[in-house]
Amino acid sequence: MESSWLRALVVLALVVVAGAIFTRKLLLVYRLIRLGAGPVPLAPPGERLRDLVAQVLGHRKVLRRPLAGVLHLFIFWGFLVLLTTIIQAMGEAFSPGWTLPVIGQPPLLAALQDLFIALVLIGVGMALWMRLVSRPRRLEGQDRRGAYLILGFIGGIMITLLLSRAGQIVLESPAWAPGAALSGFVAGAIAGAPRAVVRGVFEVAWWGHLLIILIFLTWIPEGKHLHLITLVPNILLKKARPRGALAPIDIEQAEHLGISSIEHSTWKDMLDAFACMECGRCVEVCPANATGKELDPRRLHTDLRTHLTRVGSARLAGGEAADAPALVGGVFSEAFLWQCLTCGACVEECPAANDHIDKIVGMRRHLVMEEARVPDTMGDALRSLEARGHPFRGAGLSRTAWTAGVEVKTLADGGRAEWLLWVGCASALNERNHGSLRALVRVLQRAGVEAAILGDEEACTGDPARRMGNEYLFQQLAQQNIETLNRYGVRKILTACPHCYNTFKNEYPQFGGQYEVWHHTQLLARLVEERRLAPSEAVPLTVTFHDPCYLGRHNGEYDAPRRVLAAIPGVRTVEMAQCRERGFCCGAGGGLYWVEDRVGQRINHVRTDHATATGAQVVATACPFCMLMLEDGVAAREAKIRPMDVAELLGRSLAGGSAERSGG
């Protein structure tokens, strides 16, 4: 390429201006993020690096949507590879014949660059196809103009690059030309034109390329393309907490309880908002959104970003954004916040590693603890938790009512056992789950496993209170239970409730309660595999398994219940389309068991339809809440399918009548 001091000067000036704009905008983002509260404990570095490689270089989550994933992978790797052409062009502008240090400009690199020009162009084509033709639901509500503009930028950058390379081949026959097949092909097409025309094409393309890149650069720190910069730090700054755990707050010391204003959010919440790429994957998997509710996990990030920018910028300038809406009740309505099931589908799916639940529960904490504003029926559950240690108003059952017909010792009566069987309120206080509990106890007894219960000394683990945002009540219950457990020297806890399981395993350690915690399906799978249980009677049923969110997504246990089912002779399993990581909440999570689902379709009815669509005779589950929701869904839909706990199915296949007679 010809170079001149003029070209060099203009390039320099443009780069400096664009760089300055870019830096200024980015600095604002940085200062906005710094408005957030800290500190946020971070995960171990190894884990964070592993995530970075998998998610950024490998696009693990992005690739879950094959079309969108592949196109994004093309564009992402294209940009990495084509960074070399940008550096090369800049270098040449200053010093003719300059090449990349070490690598130089061999034909092989030119071939790679051409390959990626082609792949990026294909990627842009696919993206246009999705927006114009296939139109997946998750892209509704995305900033469309921004999306087209960015695709225009990328396409423009590629086409100008291609033309300038072709021009260079015709004009200068550079050494790398033999490798550049695509550019060579375009060069062939323009080679016949007069040299002045070719030169014109080259110059326009070259300057165009540079200009588009620089304009694009100044654009990056706004809107969704900011993820080009924020994504890597967002993944590298992953929080040090198991998925299922919420962060505790120090009620005595805290100046505010929960989030009602941007400065109550952590800087990580803010970084999340700036890392959101508006891909809508969270919206697509959100059961509340899918059933027609207001909740929109993408909007949680985009609206937070807008609000933060507005309020934060004013604050950084020493003032207040006077007419800005309140964060809670304004930017996000109370209905929006109360619709979340804390099911974790969005968190599981988000390629930016954002955490939606923390933000929603944070704002709920403000509503419950500072404003005492909760949906009425949730308030009843909270009052009952406070007065009676369980959230089921009007249950009228004792915690040991289910033991009729089976022999279980309580620790208070001097029962000593390897395991504490933690029953859980949802099981003990709802008759439907009594059969599951008895089946479990019988199966354990068959395997010679000793388990005792706490009986009346059990209180709710506090999971519903914590997810409703009443951290205060949760901590009271947690302390009370930890005291009881430690008084009896309990070390191993077995529970049939994934919510209790999650709370013991991931949250009680925050308050010094360290136990070995097993979910019943994990122990049952182990017992079957160790041949301590021999399911021999055929149970000729087609079964589909519904993943409880707090067993699956929050704790990664998808296999244990399936292994138990696989061990039962006669059982044929079929999967629902939305299973395992993509499992669809039953509708009870996040304390929503206590709220009537009145907006749009009912989540448990929709989930029942998913199960029925498989043609299975039984929908198996391993959670007392899922059981109640599915029973209700089946009744409402008058469906033929029957909800059963995994333990009930296993009980049926043990020779010699482990099964309950009335359990049918």
Added chain:
Amino acid sequence: MDIIVCLKQVVDPELPARDFAIDPATRRQVREGRPLVLSTYDENALEVALQMKDHQGAKVTALTIAPQATVGDTVRLALAMGADEAVVIDDPRSPELSGPARARMLAAVIRKIGRYDLVLTGCESADLVERLIAPLLAEELGAACVTFVARIDAADGPLVVRRQADEGYHVVEARLPAVLSVTSDEANRPRLPKVKDIVTAKRKPVQIWTPGDLGSMADDGGVEVRDVAIPQRTGKCEFLTGDPAQQAEALALRLRELKLL
């Protein structure tokens, strides 16, 4: 405006039937080891008082007669919900007192407190359901009385209250001081306390008096409980014999005999 709300502590009415027992000596419900809660309608009465406080300002005093050892949570809840102070009459025998005796004692306390414009009670208590206290109290205090109040419509001029009637409302005007018995209503759903208020409630004043502080009182109410029984529900199981057709016939006949068919 000074409002006194009478709060009764009762054994959780939602307790499983298994845990309901009667002490043969006192012929009262056994309270030991049972969770104690605010009597259902008393929470509504407290809510009505707190709404008055929110809307036009009032000083709300929570009053309870109960053995002091068991009273903690009740008083703390009332203070956390927003009552300004509490008065506890520490009387170990209070669960055994008859309605009229309790009304007389409440009246004595209220007279000792001195300043009051309104006294609110629940329309019935969750354990005894005598439905006597408010009228007797009004009688003792020489105050006006309105029962079954759903909400207070106005109190800046004369007191205007809505009283629940069979299929609608009575709007009643009353002079002060007045005793109102409160029923539950959409408008007086008890609020949840804010955590901040739970914490500050621990610092609010609680006065503890004994019955001796109230001066002498005839303390039998003229009635005495002689016997209390828990209804016994018994089940009986009959087996029908024969082949399925005979069983079906026998079943139909039995059901008809029992007038179920």
